[in-house]
Amino acid sequence: xxxxxxxxxxxxxxxxxxxxxxxxxxxxxxxxxxxxxxxxxxxxxxxxxxxxxxxxxxxxxxxxxxxxxxxxxxxxxxxxxxxxxxxxxxxxxxxxxxxxxxxxxxxxxxxxxxxxxxxxxxxxxxxxxxxxxxxxxxxxxxxxxxxxxxxxxxxxxxxxxxxxxxxxxxxxxxxxxxxxxxxxxxxxxxxxxxxxxxxxxxxxxxxxxxxxxxxxxxxxxxxxxxxxxxxxxxxxxxxxxxxxxxxxxxxxxxxxxxxxxxxxxxxxxxxxxxxxxxxxxxxxxxxxxxxxxxxxxxxxxxxxxxxxxxxxxxxxxxxxxxxxxxxxxxxxxxxxxxxxxxxxxxxxxxxxxxxxxxxxxxxxxxxxxxxxxxxxxxxxxxxxxxxxxxxxxxxxxxxxxxxxxxxxxxxxxxxxxxxxxxxxxxxxxxxxxxxxxxxxxxxxxxxxxxxxxxxxxxxxxxxxxxxxxxxxxxxxxxxxxxxxxxxxxxxxxxxxxxxxxxxxxxxxxxxxxxxxxxxxxxxxxxxxxxxxxxxx
Numbered sequence: 097x098x099x100x101x102x103x104x105x106x107x108x109x110x111x112x113x114x115x116x117x118x119x120x121x122x123x124x125x126x127x128x129x130x131x132x133x134x135x136x137x138x139x140x141x142x143x144x145x146x147x148x149x150x151x152x153x154x155x156x157x158x159x160x161x162x163x164x165x166x167x168x169x170x171x172x173x174x175x176x177x178x179x180x181x182x183x184x185x186x187x188x189x190x191x192x193x194x195x196x197x198x199x200x201x202x203x204x205x206x207x208x209x210x211x212x213x214x215x216x217x218x219x220x221x222x223x224x225x226x227x228x229x230x231x232x233x234x235x236x237x238x239x240x241x242x243x244x245x246x247x248x249x250x251x252x253x254x255x256x257x258x259x260x261x262x263x264x265x266x267x268x269x270x271x272x273x274x275x276x277x278x279x280x281x282x283x284x285x286x287x288x289x290x291x292x293x294x295x296x297x298x299x300x301x302x303x304x305x306x307x308x309x310x311x312x313x314x315x316x317x318x319x320x321x322x323x324x325x326x327x328x329x330x331x332x333x334x335x336x337x338x339x340x341x342x343x344x345x346x347x348x349x350x351x352x353x354x355x356x357x358x359x360x361x362x363x364x365x366x367x368x369x370x371x372x373x374x375x376x377x378x379x380x381x382x383x384x385x386x387x388x389x390x391x392x393x394x395x396x397x398x399x400x401x402x403x404x405x406x407x408x409x410x411x412x413x414x415x416x417x418x419x420x421x422x423x424x425x426x427x428x429x430x431x432x433x434x435x436x437x438x439x440x441x442x443x444x445x446x447x448x449x450x451x452x453x454x455x456x457x458x459x460x461x462x463x464x465x466x467x468x469x470x471x472x473x474x475x476x477x478x479x480x481x482x483x484x485x486x487x488x489x490x491x492x493x494x495x496x497x498x499x500x501x502x503x504x505x506x507x508x509x510x511x512x513x514x515x516x517x518x519x520x521x522x523x524x525x526x527x528x529x530x531x532x533x534x535x536x537x538x539x540x541x542x543x544x545x546x547x548x549x550x551x552x553x554x555x556x557x558x559x560x561x562x563x564x565x566x567x568x569x570x571x572x573x574x575x576x577x578x579x580x581x582x583x584x585x586x587x588x589x590x591x592x593x594x595x596x597x598x599x600x601x602x603x604x605x606x607x608x609x610x611x612x613x614x615x616x617x618x619x620x621x622x623x624x625x626x627x628x629x630x631x632x
């Protein structure tokens with residue numbers, strides 16, 4: 097027989113016909129086999145024969161391993177249900193999670209840019225903002241917990257096709273939380289100095305002064321923040337995640353523009369300096385709150401059309417209690433959890449300005465890494481609430497498992513992929529080498545423990561969609577106060593490990609939370625509790 101290679105005719109004996117693989121990939125190796133035969137038939141070229149034979153053996157080994165792995169995948173339960181998982185991903189998870197992800201990304205990126213604006217004023221300014229924001233986050237977490245209750249009740253009501261109840265839940269949550277935010281802002285503004293002295297601990301007087309200035313300006317935005325959070329949560333519960341994305345995205349872009357002008361000035365005006373950061377945030381939040389009220393009033397989402405005059409209607413305490421039945425345990429969890437985080441920040445506050453700034457930057461970067469998980473967690477709350485509202489208990493369980501494993505894989509890949517660039521991320525915030533070193537160490541630790549993050553945070557989000565909020569509250573309290581605070585103080589302060597010890601206490605909290613929440617998922621107790629609530 098004849099064979100042609102690159103225009104050159106060579107003759108091969110019939111019994112040396114190239115070996116044909118039965119794996120369906122033989123056409124990829126015909127030219128390789130011809131080259132092997134052509135070289136092998138050259139006299140005295142035994143080294144090439146041996147080399148080519150080993151290459152061929154390696155290819156066969158790779159093919160055997162590939163075939164074995166394929167057989168393992170085919171035998172998994174996931175493979176048989178792969179089409180239904182694709183439908184779940186593209187039709188339910190993606191339309192909810194992507195807008196939430198983009199919204200959270202915009203919020204965090206705007207926060208990062210705000211930090212950049214302040215960081216140019218010096219590390220004392222950045223440390224002051226970090227300390228004040230650590231307290232502000234406790235308040236925002238409380239508002240977000242009530243927002244969660246509104247989201248679940250709206251999603252469940254619309255799952256039962258009860259638009260009237262969904263609108264009432266959204267309207268009454270807005271009224272109650274706005275009034276509460278006004279009172280809370282007045283109290284915090286009055287006791288601001290005492291709060292900063294407690295939070296800042298042994299920080300320098302300059303850092304404390306800047307932190308107090310920022311806190312006094314940002315507490316004025318609490319009513320607007322409550323309106324924006326509750327309104328956005330109601331819209332998400334109705335399945336509309338695009339409008340909150342546009343409003344919150346626009347609000348944060350305005351924050352950057354307004355804050356930069358107020359801090360550094362424009363044209364011949366010199367600006368307000370550090371105070372412009374807090375004032376710009378407050379103004380942008382009120383613009384966002386007005387936009388939320390306008391969207392609800394005009395009925396962009398027909399299921400949640402709330403006219404202005406309806407806010408004057410008497411309150412329905414049955415609906416309020418339904419919202420608060422979810423929101424109060426979640427808010428207790430959030431306040432105690434974030435209070436514990438605030439206490440650990442106080443541990444760090446006594447470790448010097450460089451450590452305070454590095455810790456703040458590391459948390460900021462870690463929040464960016466966690467964005468996909470937060471979006472999937474929010475989506476799981478909505479999906480679970482809607483499925484249970486229509487009585488599809490099995491679907492709710494299956495979909496939560498799918499979201500959990502997806503979050504684990506995605507977040508681990510992101511954390512491990514970004515850890516080598518920790519120094520680069522730190523350089524975006526500061527040029528202080530000591531601060532950069534702190535950031536690098538903390539982000540590598542964060543990557544090492546990221547595989548357990550989804551079990552700690554995504555699973556309880558799904559449970560809350562099933563109104564299983566008390567278990568999450570108790571677990572959160574145990575993890576925070578029994579692990580993070582105690583272990584953080586012991587490792588960071590008593591044993592002298594510094595900020596690394598504080599973060600190791602946080603990872604111990606993740607481990608305990610993740611183990612208990614995963615047990616809750618496997619046991620099914622989070623789900624079988626739901627029919628009892630529904631019958632009540």
